[in-house]
Amino acid sequence: VCPSWVAATATSTALAAERPARVTRFEVHVAFEAIRTLWNHYQAFCKVLSQGGCVRTMPRLLALFLLPVLASGLAGFAKKTSRKSGNAKDAAEEAPYADLRKWCAARGAELKGVRAARARPKLGVVDLVATKACKAGEVLATVPSDLALALADPTEGEADLAQCGANFYKFDYPKAFAEYAATLPAEGELGDHPLLWSDAEVEDCEWPPLAEAVAARKARVAEVSKETGLDEAMVAHGCALVASRAHELRLDAGDAEDAVEKGDELDESVDGAQRPTKSLRVLVPFLDVACWAPRPNVRIEVLDHDKDDSTFALTALSKIDKGDVLSMNYGGSPTTPDLLLNHGFVPPQRLDGSAAPDGRLLSRFPDHAFSDASSAADREVADDAEAPAPKRQAARLRLALKSVKTNKNHEVLFKAVRAQAAGVGPSASNRGQPLPPGTERSRVSATASFGSGTAGG
Numbered sequence: 445v446c447p448s449w450v451a452a453t454a455t456s457t458a459l460a461a462e463r464p465a466r467v468t469r470f471e472v473h474v475a476f477e478a479i480r481t482l483w484n485h486y487q488a489f490c491k492v493l494s495q496g497g498c499v500r501t502m503p504r505l506l507a508l509f510l511l512p513v514l515a516s517g518l519a520g521f522a523k524k525t526s527r528k529s530g531n532a533k534d535a536a537e538e539a540p541y542a543d544l545r546k547w548c549a550a551r552g553a554e555l556k557g558v559r560a561a562r563a564r565p566k567l568g569v570v571d572l573v574a575t576k577a578c579k580a581g582e583v584l585a586t587v588p589s590d591l592a593l594a595l596a597d598p599t600e601g602e603a604d605l606a607q608c609g610a611n612f613y614k615f616d617y618p619k620a621f622a623e624y625a626a627t628l629p630a631e632g633e634l635g636d637h638p639l640l641w642s643d644a645e646v647e648d649c650e651w652p653p654l655a656e657a658v659a660a661r662k663a664r665v666a667e668v669s670k671e672t673g674l675d676e677a678m679v680a681h682g683c684a685l686v687a688s689r690a691h692e693l694r695l696d697a698g699d700a701e702d703a704v705e706k707g708d709e710l711d712e713s714v715d716g717a718q719r720p721t722k723s724l725r726v727l728v729p730f731l732d733v734a735c736w737a738p739r740p741n742v743r744i745e746v747l748d749h750d751k752d753d754s755t756f757a758l759t760a761l762s763k764i765d766k767g768d769v770l771s772m773n774y775g776g777s778p779t780t781p782d783l784l785l786n787h788g789f790v791p792p793q794r795l796d797g798s799a800a801p802d803g804r805l806l807s808r809f810p811d812h813a814f815s816d817a818s819s820a821a822d823r824e825v826a827d828d829a830e831a832p833a834p835k836r837q838a839a840r841l842r843l844a845l846k847s848v849k850t851n852k853n854h855e856v857l858f859k860a861v862r863a864q865a866a867g868v869g870p871s872a873s874n875r876g877q878p879l880p881p882g883t884e885r886s887r888v889s890a891t892a893s894f895g896s897g898t899a900g901g
Contacts (some may be wrong), residue, residue: 537561538570540627541730547623548730551591557584557759560627560733563769571768572734583772584742585731585758592729592756593617597688602722606663607667608690609682612727624729627686631677635833637684637788639665645834649841650814654781663724687786689732690699690723690725691744691756692775728756736783738793739773744772747811779805780844790840795826797847803854806845807861819846 517689537545541560548555556575563571578584594605603611612618638646638658645836646658663681719796731744741762747755764770774787778796779801783899806812816822823830823838848854 447469450674451838452543480723480860483597487596541733543568544623544730545625546589548587552588553730554586554622555730558721558730558770560730563767569735570733572731574764574766574768574770577766578764580760580762582760583757584760584764586747587728588733589746589754589756591621591729593729595690595725595727597871598724603725604664604680605687606607606664606683608686608725609665609684610668610672610674610679612682612686613673613678620728624727627729627733628689631681634681634684634688634788636837637688637829638785639680640689641834645838648835648838649781649784649843650838651781651841653809653814654785656842657781657785684788686725686727688788689727689802691728693724693726693746694722710784731756731758733760734770736774736787736789736791738773738791740800742770742772780841781805784837784841790839790844791813794844795840795847795852796845797849798853799844799848800853802844802848803851803857807856807857810858810861810865814842814846817846819843822846888895 537559538561545555545560557578558574560570560574561573562569563573574584576584593612593615595608595615603849634640638649639655639661641658643655643659646655649655662680662682663682666676668674669679671678724779734742742758743765745757745759747757758770774783777800778786780799781791783794784790793799797803819842822839822843826836826843827838831839849858
């Protein structure tokens with residue numbers, strides 16, 4: 445057995461030296477097989493001892509157990525060495541971003557801790573990658589507020605996405621910030637965004653709340669186009685650009701009474717007093733390259749926000765190693781239809797239907813049915829790189845929502861919804877009645893309020 449074990453360990457050591465930082469299913473399988481093999485060896489050891497052959501077989505047994513331990517130590521050392529040396533994320537920075545870096549650095553930006561590169565070629569996106577290791581709370585990069593593109597006049601009321609999209613062109617940002625505009629998707633390059641799809645392509649998602657939200661946003665784009673005199677396609681492109689890349693700030697809106705009259709939102713200050721705030725969307729060059737993730741490792745903060753020369757800082761939320769892809773959460777717990785509507789993508793993490801926001805969303809539409817209950821066809825289209833972007837994203841959304849109904853994470857929630865629909869929830873008339881087996885009473889009332897979002901209904 446020893447030679448085969450040594451050969452397998454040598455193979456795993458070689459794999460460890462080249463493997464990426466994240467554990468793959470194959471590595472989990474290899475680890476499981478190693479544990480099972482070790483257990484078989486232990487049983488053989490016990491059998492030999494019970495037969496009284498300890499002295500004769502002791503050297504062989506020592507070799508049997510010491511060699512795997514030694515090989516495992518070498519594998520761990522190789523793993524640490526590979527982490528410290530380069531990895532697959534050391535891709536070169538592309539020309540537009542290299543030019544943008546020089547332009548930002550000449551105006552006071554500090555970008556030495558990050559790099560914009562295609563670290564994940566299979567996804568076809570540009571990622572923001574860490575060029576140094578840092579701890580939680582450390583700043584990786586800073587951009588002066590003078591370089592941020594405000595998409596509305598702070599002295600006026602809030603502007604919606606369509607107005608912000610129109611302002612992107614009204615304020616002549618493509619010319620004034622040409623180096624930054626060169627890194628943004630041009631018109632016709634945002635095919636993943638539902639706002640730029642045809643009505644038939646949106647209907648292909650088979651999710652009515654999304655179709656309604658897209659129709660409302662298209663109508664608003666048409667209104668703003670007439671008001672500003674800008675081409676409707678231009679406003680739509682600006683709206684999609686702002687929805688997918690803008691950072692939202694909360695500003696002091698003045699007196700509370702005026703804010704209530706204007707309908708501005710009220711935030712609590714440190715002392716508990718209510719103070720009015722309003723939203724201002726801004727585009728932050730270079731930092732907006734960071735992609736979305738359910739568990740982000742960075743966030744954008746405003747330093748010295750009370751001063752005119754404030755700074756946007758990219759701050760680490762957890763320990764980050766050199767070469768790690770930097771990711772942000774775009775706010776709250778959005779549903780998958782919300783992510784598609786606003787950002788133009790369906791995350792791979794959502795395809796298994798395990799996301800809690802999607803579970804709560806589907807519980808609000810228990811009677812919704814897709815034309816094809818099977819997920820096999822959707823999986824095939826979602827994985828087809830040659831398929832048109834709208835068709836591929838629609839298939840991914842259907843796959844994610846179908847998987848919610850079969851994912852075990854939501855069994856209790858769906859049981860509670862069915863119980864409430866059957867009239868056995870904790871209402872005044874039936875509070876003492878028993879619930880169906882496996883249904884928690886405390887979860888029945890959870891269906892009363894869910895995460896907000898335009899595409900989530």
